[in-house]
Each structure stands twice: as structure tokens, then as C-alpha cells.
Amino acid sequence: MILQAMWLTLRLAVLVSLILMVIALPLGYWLATSRWRGKFLIEAIVALPIVLPPTVLGFYVLVAIGPLSPIGRWYHQVTGGSLAFTFRGLVIGSVLYSLPFAIQPVAAAFSSVDRRLLQASATLGASPWRTFRRIVLPLGMPGVFTGLVLSFAHTMGEFGVVLMIGGNIPGATQTVSILIYDQVQALNYRVANQTALLLLVLCFTSLVLLYGLRRTASRSVLRWP
Amino acid sequence: MMDAASSALQVSLHKQMDSGEGDAFSLDVQFSAEPGFTVLFGASGAGKTTILDSITGLQVPDDGRVSVGSRVLFDSARNVNVPTSRRRIGYLLQTLALFPHMTARQNIEYGLASIPVADRLVRIEEAAASFGITGVLNRRPAQMSGGERQRVALARALVTRPCALLLDEPLTALDAATKSKIVDDLRRWIAAHAVPVLYVTHDRQEVYALGDRVIALEAGRIVAEGPPQAVLVRPQSESVAQLAGFENIFECSITAGHPEQGTMTCRIRGTNLLLEAPLTRIAPAHKVSLGIRAGDVLVANEPPVGLSARNIIPGRIAAVLQQGVAVILTVECGAKFEVHVTPAAVHSLDLKLNNSIWLVIKTYSCHVLQTPGGNN
Numbered sequence: 001m002i003l004q005a006m007w008l009t010l011r012l013a014v015l016v017s018l019i020l021m022v023i024a025l026p027l028g029y030w031l032a033t034s035r036w037r038g039k040f041l042i043e044a045i046v047a048l049p050i051v052l053p054p055t056v057l058g059f060y061v062l063v064a065i066g067p068l069s070p071i072g073r074w075y076h077q078v079t080g081g082s083l084a085f086t087f088r089g090l091v092i093g094s095v096l097y098s099l100p101f102a103i104q105p106v107a108a109a110f111s112s113v114d115r116r117l118l119q120a121s122a123t124l125g126a127s128p129w130r131t132f133r134r135i136v137l138p139l140g141m142p143g144v145f146t147g148l149v150l151s152f153a154h155t156m157g158e159f160g161v162v163l164m165i166g167g168n169i170p171g172a173t174q175t176v177s178i179l180i181y182d183q184v185q186a187l188n189y190r191v192a193n194q195t196a197l198l199l200l201v202l203c204f205t206s207l208v209l210l211y212g213l214r215r216t217a218s219r220s221v222l223r224w225p
Numbered sequence: 226m227m228d229a230a231s232s233a234l235q236v237s238l239h240k241q242m243d244s245g246e247g248d249a250f251s252l253d254v255q256f257s258a259e260p261g262f263t264v265l266f267g268a269s270g271a272g273k274t275t276i277l278d279s280i281t282g283l284q285v286p287d288d289g290r291v292s293v294g295s296r297v298l299f300d301s302a303r304n305v306n307v308p309t310s311r312r313r314i315g316y317l318l319q320t321l322a323l324f325p326h327m328t329a330r331q332n333i334e335y336g337l338a339s340i341p342v343a344d345r346l347v348r349i350e351e352a353a354a355s356f357g358i359t360g361v362l363n364r365r366p367a368q369m370s371g372g373e374r375q376r377v378a379l380a381r382a383l384v385t386r387p388c389a390l391l392l393d394e395p396l397t398a399l400d401a402a403t404k405s406k407i408v409d410d411l412r413r414w415i416a417a418h419a420v421p422v423l424y425v426t427h428d429r430q431e432v433y434a435l436g437d438r439v440i441a442l443e444a445g446r447i448v449a450e451g452p453p454q455a456v457l458v459r460p461q462s463e464s465v466a467q468l469a470g471f472e473n474i475f476e477c478s479i480t481a482g483h484p485e486q487g488t489m490t491c492r493i494r495g496t497n498l499l500l501e502a503p504l505t506r507i508a509p510a511h512k513v514s515l516g517i518r519a520g521d522v523l524v525a526n527e528p529p530v531g532l533s534a535r536n537i538i539p540g541r542i543a544a545v546l547q548q549g550v551a552v553i554l555t556v557e558c559g560a561k562f563e564v565h566v567t568p569a570a571v572h573s574l575d576l577k578l579n580n581s582i583w584l585v586i587k588t589y590s591c592h593v594l595q596t597p598g599g600n601n
Binding site: 114116117119120121122123124125126127128130134135138139 | 281282283308309310311312313314315316318320322323324325326335336338339381382385
């Protein structure tokens, strides 16, 4: 039971952090470089999950992916299944919930890259894509790592959104934090204690690994200044 | 290889400048740069960087046209705007903008992505040899000296064989010896490749050292162009004059012209002081600015006689300031003159505070400057 919840949580966190990186790299670059006047609106929307209670976010996501919504109906037509109370629905909700934690460090790191380096790259004949790959990404790597670590950790420990969207289905949507809540409700403190300790150790270990990795990575990528 | 690379850079730009501090002005320039050095000279804020950014496409002018030889890079009338990455204009920024996470070799190789690897190596070795940086190719910018960084940045810009080269005050941070060696290397390269080089500076010495041709820029407009001697020795505009080292600039009105003597009499405004200046076509009663170099003024401690100089002005020494090997005198003659003399002259003429002296100024040492706005 505990291992099942643990495995599900880990899968969710890894999948969500990877999806978030796919979103955060282009969106972060756009936020860092765009001079569009309406940019602040996008920035506000991206930051919204930080201030919004998870239950509010979870509720809206649930309504949006539920069988009565256009998205839910379209998904049912295409796949025959439903998004609400499934692992996939959980992934969607978690991506939205952890969005600012992935995007903000990435955007901050990208915008701190000296604009003159980008100009130099362009005058040397590099396309915007090559400039991104060879200049912006390597120099912004510490920020990308921070975004990755934060979205992973944030997804590992999330509770409210998962409860709203996923419910509490062992093997499908029951994450570790939900399991702990469940066991405490059932006055099953021994299992709750074991699970909580396991989650603590797991989170701490993954953070230690990631920060250690970032240290070596930034040392080999960056010897400046 | 006689392609577009051997042709002139032609620039015509108009852009409304908004510095955000209320002193908006419009940039309006038109010039062409032949293969060889052309120096773009002006105070900071005159619009030099905007011109370079517009030529490379990093900024878009309101309208205008930029071309190198037969290649049109920008033409607002025909809606042409070639992206920066395809303009083939080498641009050496003031900050050099070397990529900090790459070695010198990787920096130089960066612009060669489109040519075969074997050719790349040849070009890198060539550039490294001609700019004397073979020894630092495996170092990152942080591990190089200022001069080495400068050379790597130059090699990086030139190895791509650009059609034109723009240099934005690239040598200001270097000592004179390093500077002149780099300039020599650059000259050799330019002679071999025959591309136009636009060199931006606000340093008078650099203008003399480099310029085949100088374009002087002031508040977004070209106020003078020609060989450096012509632009700097007889400057037509007040801000060029300040840059060119005119310590004395006087607002005058013309009281009389003497066509038969080739002179005109000017009165310094707010005084009764008269100066003889070379005759110009500016009509009497008009305002004019006269520029006089502090080193061109002679000093006498009794009324001089039998001189060809037309301007002999009595005055009183109001200040004596030793600066390096020169002594700066401030002389009150009704208007304040700055005069530079040697310490030897101070000693032999016994120049002391409050002494009465006479200033002697040749007519041709009084340079008629165009006043901003009143040019015709």
C-alpha cells in the first residue's frame, strides 16, 4: 500500500517536472525576451497558483476536465475514458499547480543573460534557435535546475489539488500525502508515521541529489566570473 | 574573392530618439563608408550606437536604407529588413561580449557553423596567427588579459569574413602600446580584405591615429566630415570643438567685415573686447562662436610691438594652476581666457597672480565655429 502510493507519487513528480520543463523553457525564454506590452498579464496568470488556495485551483480544474465540460466530452469522444479521478487528470492539475515554480526561476535565469551576448550571437550569423541552444540555455542552466528541483519537490508534497481532482483511489490517484491523511483519519498512526518518514527521506534525498548535481553541472558549464 | 565584400557601406537613417529623460532628438544621417577606416566621432549620446545597431539590424530605424555594395540590408520604402544573422556585418561591441562559457577557440568557431569542419580549423589557425592569440585558444575569457580578449573578439568577428566591420569604442580600455599593435594588425587585415570599417570613438587621439576619414556626429546629425585634420583642426561646430580641444569658446557678434584684409572684427558678447578673425560669409551683426586653443595664445609681460598678430589684448592673471608639465593660466581681459604655457615661461616671464600681461592671438588662431541651430 505504502509502496504503491510511493511509486505513484514518484511517477507523478517526475512526469510533471519533465512536462513543466518542456513548457518552461520556451515560455521562460519568451517572458525573458518579449517586449510585448501585455506581457504582465501572462506573468500574472503564471504566478496565480502561488496565491490561489489549492482547493480553488483543484475545483476549477475538476470542473474543466469533468464529463460535462467541453474538454471532458472531447476527451471522452477521443479516448472513451474520463480525466476526472484518473492519473492523467492528476498530471494536468499538478502541471498547472507547479507552473510558477518551474517558470519563474527559468525566466529569471534567462533574463539575467547579458543581452549583448545575444546580439553578438546574432551578428555572428546564429539563428534565434542556435542562440538559445548555445548561449541562453547553458548560461541559464542553474535557473533551469532550480526550476526542475522546485517543481519536482512541489509536486511530491502536494495535497489539496490532488484531493480535489484525483480523489483517493489506491494505485490510480492515491499519492503519499493523501495516504497519510487517509491513515490519520482512520486513526492508523503507525502506518501514517512510517509513510510520513519515508516521504521525508525520499524528498530530502532527491533534493540532495539534485542540488549536488547542479553544483557539479554549474561548475563544468560555468567558470565565469 | 571580389564579391560584395569589396564595396562601400551606404547608410541613410532616420529615427526618433527617445532617451526617456525628455531630451528627445531625431537621428538623421546619411553617409557612405568606402573600404578602409571611417571614424564616427562624437560625444556620448550623439547617436553613434543607434547608427551601428541600425546597420546590424539590432534596432529598426523609422525609415532609411542600408546597403553594402549591391546587397540591400534594409530599405523601409521597399519593406526590406534582412535579419541580423544574415546581414554578414561584423560588430565588435564595446563590452566585447565574448561568450563566458566558451574557450577562445569555441568563441572564434561560433560564427563558422555553416562551413565544413576542416575549413573551420584552417580559418581559426589563420585568425589566431594574425592576431597573436595562438597561445590562449584553450582559455576562457575570464582567464585572459584585456588585450587578449580584445584580440579574440576581433578574430571572432573577422573570421566570418564580414562584408563590413563595425567597431564600437573597442580599444578605449587598453594602454597605448597594446592599442597601436592591435590597430596595426587590424590595418593589415583591412588592407588584405578591402572591407569598409566604421570605427566609433569619442577619443581625439584615436581619430588622428586611425582616420582615413572622419564623420563628426552631434545630436543625431552629421556636422562635419572629411580627413581628420580638416575636421578637428578647423572644426565647424562647437561640440566638435570641445572634443577637439578648444579650451576657449566665445559667443561673439560680428561688428565689421574687412574683405580687403581678409578679416572681420568680432565683439565678445557682454564685453567690449574685439577679436580679429578670418573673414567668413556670415553677415555683420550675426552671432558667431570663436574657438581658440589655450596653447595657441602667446603671453607677453609688456606691450608687444612689431608683430603681425592682429589681436593684442591686455589682461590680468586671475589664476595659475600647475597641471603635469603645463601651467594653466586664467587671464581676465573682460572675458576669461584659458592659456597654456610651460613652467619655463612662467619662470622667465615671472608670471604671478594679479600680474598685468598681454595676450597675443593670431587671426588664424581664432576659429569660426558654427553655432548649433544657426548653421547655414
